[in-house]
Amino acid sequence: MRIIRYTQPASRRFAPALSFPRSPWTGFESEIDRLFETALTGLAGAPYDRPFPVDLYEDKDNTYVRAELPGVNRDDINVELVAGNLTVTAARKQKNGDKEESYTFSRSVGVSEAVQADKVAATYENGVLTVTLPKREEAKPKKVTVAVK
């Protein structure tokens, strides 16, 4: 629940617009500011409908995928690589008294096809999963000198 405070408009006098003590836009502006502030900072939404954030990085040898998955057991994380798509599936189990609830999230990202599939590694630390995908030799940047005739 969010409590919204309304600012009281300045006392209005029955006089033409030019003599208002504050500009007629001021109340409107502060409402718009407040609207943007809550939209940009108050992102505490329902934890289970939104997919988890994923970052993609690369350096000359590897592509890296970082996924924010707090509170998941290592055994409940599945990472699969199929034809250039990396799929991360995770199940978060919660024990509430006697019942155990389980929520699954899944997300697929496209990675390049030129990956050494047998050397892919993943680590899970502090709630962040990092998948390292080594590039194939032919995909690494190489310097080629071209002779101009």
Added chain:
Amino acid sequence: MSLFNTLIPPFNRAPAQRDGSVAVLKPRYEVSEADAAYALTVYLPGVAKDGLELTADAGTLTITGRRGWQQPEGWTALYREASAAPFELVLEHDNTLDAEKISAELTDGVLRASLPKAEAVKPRKIAVN
């Protein structure tokens, strides 16, 4: 455009600044209530124990988490969704909590805290004569 800005005075000023110069992110959290204590779960991915601070002030509980991970040299970011901003969560409890007895643990980026209620607020049985 500048003529337009001068005609309408409020558009002259800089866009609204938020208080403080560092953007913070509010983490997702859940609070559930039991008889003697509240159970608080805060999702802080990427935060280790040394980046976490729990402060109990008069009537508020502040949780700040700094991510320990820096992007290594040589990594180019191709696509970013996660933010690097630190987490901050401020909970107001109006002195219904006994701040001395708060216990918390941080595992895998999730902070689970038990916030015992202050004596005056616990449910009590009243004997009827």
